[in-house]
Amino acid sequence: MLNKKFPHTYVIVFFIILLAAVTTWIVPAGEFSRQTIETNGNKREVIQTDSYHQVDQQPQTWQIFSAFYKGFVRSPKIIVFILILGGAFWILNESKAIDAGVNTFLLKSKKLEKYWLFNKLGVNNIIITLVMLMFSFFGAVFGMSEETIAFVIIFVPLAVSMGYDSIVGVCMCFIGAGIGFAGCLLNPFTLGIAQEIAGLPLFSGIEYRLVIWLVVNIVGIGYVLRYAAKIKKNPKKSPVYNEDEYWRLHHSQAAEDLRMPSLSKTWIAYAIVLLASIIYAILMPMNSIKVGPSIFTMPLLPILSVMFAIFGYITAKKSMQYFVLNLLLFTIAYLMVGVMGFDWGLMEIAALFFTMALIAGMAMGKGPNDITRLFVAGAKDIMSAALVVGLAGGIIVILEDGKVIDTILHGISRSMMGLGNIATLSLMYVFQSGLNMIITSGTAKAALIMPILRDISEMIGLSKQATVTAFHIGDGFTNLITPTSGVLIGVLEIARIPFNKWFKWAWPLILLLTIVGFLMLIPTVTMQLNGY
Helix, strand or coil: CHHHHCCCHHHHHHHHHHHHHHHHHHCCCEECCEEEEEECCEEEEEECCCCCEECCCCCCCCHHHHHHHHHHHHCHHHHHHHHHHHHHHHHHHHCCHHHHHHHHHHHHHHHHHHCHHHHHHCHHHHHHHHHHHHHHHHHHHHCCCCCHHHHHHHHHHHHHHCCCCHHHHHHHHHHHHHHHHHHCCCCHHHHHHHHHHHCCCCCCCHHHHHHHHHHHHHHHHHHHHHHHHHHHHCHHHCCCCCCCHHHHHHCCCCHHHHCCCCCHHHHHHHHHHHHHHHHHHHHCCCEEEEECCEEEEECHHHHHHHHHHHHHHHHHHHCHHHHHHHHHHHHHHHHHHHHHHHCCCHHHHHHHHHHHHHHHHHHCCCCHHHHHHHHHHHHHHCHHHHHHHHHHHHHHHHHHHCCCHHHHHHHHHHHCCCCCHHHHHHHHHHHHHHHCCCCCCHHHHHHHHHHHHHHHHHHHCCCHHHHHHHHHHHCCCHHHCCCCCHHHHHHHHHHCCCHHHHHHHHHHHHHHHHHHHHHHHCHHHHCCCCCC
């Protein structure tokens, strides 16, 4: 009955492709000329704002059937990342390390309930809040987005084991990072590019942006906690209760039933990782971490090497599962160092998780053929997520090939002329929020539309800092619900949450955050704020 009532995610996305194709018949085709500029040491193409011109119409017909192929070509990084991640975590799950870690964590967290403050606030509430704040900070400082896909496989089973559902697990990492992305304290990929194009000092206005970040976190986390309390009281009220049966079946064993003594190959795996970490610590003894405009230099790799030597030895003595779990935690630590210190992208992160999977397989005593079989099984299991990301990319392909995106930008920019500051800023915010349906990359949007918004600001005397603020707040929230976002679709497919159920649950939260974001914009034109 449910399948007849609600269309599959693939059907929804293909229907949007059809609508995009219809748009190419109705909207006049046009283009802006583009020029290459350098921002933050990187060359990017930006629009020449006064160069819009109409071109021959490019209506899309049979191309709707090639959009799937082109979508794959357009989004190879996320697709390959998802497949590698699926294979890697399938090997990890074979060890039951995550289950052992989750169960042990929950048992230890329950002991905190004997303390009055923890009992009053609720240990689980504190856990959800701290995890969401952590990911929000990552989203605000270095634009964490695609990386959240890797954490879904950790936090969904944790949330289900805590008595919640997969939606709470997704909120802990994905919604948390999205809230931070909108707050945008020091994100070089959106705020940095937008401010440089607008001609503003890099990361200026951070005082009021910190206020925005705090407010949207209070609203977003509060909403999630309220929902989590309702599900904790009655799990069957969850819209994904049936879908979560998968997680309940696969992550329900007690920690003591999972422990398995370390094998000789576990110690070999420990020795290999330790040797590699020591070599890299010697080769790169001092490491620079970028946090906004600041650079901190410290011996991070040597510190991680020493910590792995200690904790790797302790966990390997305890059990094979705890060693593999320790391996996962250090993988995440190296991920953070790589992203903030070495400008890692999806390729390096995928290579890191792939290496983790091979070492974990060895620690479990698996041979090359068994590791390969497990990896292929995991990639096969996650294939649907990769397919739908490619299909979603086809929407953008149709609009780009139909030459209508620039026409839409040009039309909206003209509609802003002649309005007051608050009205113009409001339109910019609405425009940016809606543009997320067409262009999901924050970096691409910054390079594409900030020249237009900058010129409009100069013509009407609107603060360019306020314009940048409208851009980065608008860039954050609707990305969490649009079906054109490859990251969202990948997260939902891994969490096994149907898009229609996510949309039905998430739209009130996104609407609330969008309204709060708009209210936070008003002081940027009505009050004297530092940097504005």
